[in-house]
Amino acid sequence: MPRSQGSGAPIASPAAAAVFTTVLTRGPASRVDVCRLTGLSSAAVTKAARPLIEAGYLRELAPTGRTAPGAGRPASPLAIAPEREYFVGIKITGDDLIGVVTDLGSRIVTSRHRPVPGFDVRTDASTTSMEPADVVAAIAALTTELLDEHPGFRERTHRLGVAISGDVDRGTGTVRYSPFLGWRDVPLAALLDEATGLTTTLENDVKALAVAEHWFGEGVGTSSFALVTVGTGIGSAFVVNGGLVSGAFGVSGEIGHVPIGVDGPRCHCGATGCLEAVASTQALLTEARRATGVDDLTIDQAVDLARSGDQVLRKVFAIAGRAIGLGLAVVANLLGPERLVVSGEGLDAYDLFEESIREAFSAQAYGSAGRCGLTIRPLPFEEWARGAATVAVQCMVSASG
Known part of the structure; x- marks a missing residue:
């Protein structure tokens, strides 16, 4: 399956990445607040935000309140446009695949579960080894099901995030060791790129959950x-x-x-x-x-x-x-x-x-x-899958910058 060719957010500089991330995780936010949170000048924030607004990733909300006499027009807060892009997140457990689609703000808009190949739900035990090829095929099928749930998902989804326990090399997309799946040195991201046509980001599941909590949860x-x-x-x-x-x-x-x-x-x-x-x-x-x-x-x-x-x-x-x-x-x-x-x-x-x-x-x-x-903070496995999707958002930001 060919790789999705979505261009992603037009983030061409560290300043643009900082502005986008700040609005994504702390917005809606006025330009004054963005300046304070990023340390950038007003001119730098305006320059960084302009292409993101033009591309539909950020929007200006209606002005709030009034400014003091002579202080110019009321501020128009910046906010993300959550429907501009969607992301698939998959959490792999020893017996289950949990998949979600999130919007740009990591809000879960749909979710599904699917048994991991080789797991027998009747005996609650793994009856055969979980071959990577079988799991890849199951993830590809689950991704297809998720993206087919809404007409806009497939057109606006270009990235897949996958979270798995164990020693994961995010840079190369390799599962170096996952004791619960019995895997060593599996190039999972490359296999999923080919199977789904999406750009895959692979991360340790706890790290992925931490990214979501830091950007959108307890760690904000x-x-x-x-x-x-x-x-x-x-x-x-x-x-x-x-x-x-x-x-x-x-x-x-x-x-x-x-x-x-x-x-x-x-x-x-x-x-x-x-x-x-x-x-x-x-x-x-x-x-x-x-x-x-x-x-x-x-x-x-x-x-x-x-x-x-x-x-x-x-x-x-x-x-x-x-x-x-x-x-x-x-x-x-x-x-x-x-x-x-x-x-x-x-x-x-x-x-x-x-x-x-x-x-x-x-x-x-x-x-x-x-x-x-x-x-x-008890969290269902859907939140872990959301973490995988959030890592995919994070990679879009860093890859664009």
Whole structure:
């Protein structure tokens, strides 16, 4: 399938990128506000905004209020034109593909789910290896379904964002290692470019979610922001000085593989004592089965029994919660973020974790690092797919500039 040839926003300079990003994430905003937020002069903002207005990516809203006598005409705030371009975002989990179409402002306008090839929904287990070619074909089919839902989607959609757990090289579009899919060195972006005809951006799923939260969620307006996710895996992503920390080799924020105990259990990565080996959903379930002697215990049953007062299982959750709290304190102590957001599917049982998480965090956070507080923000997987679409928006801005 030929690659989409959409031109994207006419962003020809760092100043234009700064103006567009500011209006996108903080708008509607007056030119005065854009000047203040970007540090650009009024003339520079006007020059940068003009081609974006002419191309339909920005619009001037009706003037608001009146200016002082002699101060000129009332200000006309700048705002994005959300329907100018659409983006597809796909989140890949171990058993599901979650796809969304977002507008330019990353508002989800439609979404769909599709099972990952090789996953048997009857047994809730992977019955065959998930071959990259099969997953690529499923993503291409899901993308087609999404774009066919509205006549304007296909014409105005040129970019696809894909979020996946593991070690991802965004620059080359390669999945270097994804333990939950069993993939190594898969050139996924190139395969999807060919299969969908869209320009594909591949990113680690936690980093993608952090980009969406920084631009449109809890992290708006912060220069230092951290996101930690708890569930099948435990990950984190950091924003420092307004930019996502990607790491020299594309790996950063792997809080799940920070050791929180010298003699802890062995992790799937090969190390011992990793946070993920203690407090991920699978690690917690393994310990719950060991503690109760019930080999077929499910995580839902463990949660229900703990909530009903089973002291053995309550202790299992408390130990995992303490480990998570220590991991959060590591993030606070090293980064000193303005905000620390905790999300992920593991938060479904947060009531069983909360006390031990907060106690461990308070005890281990050093001095004023603990002042960032903890924001608990459960997010459905559609929001992770939105994160993938947001990364595609971000790439449009950087590629144009």
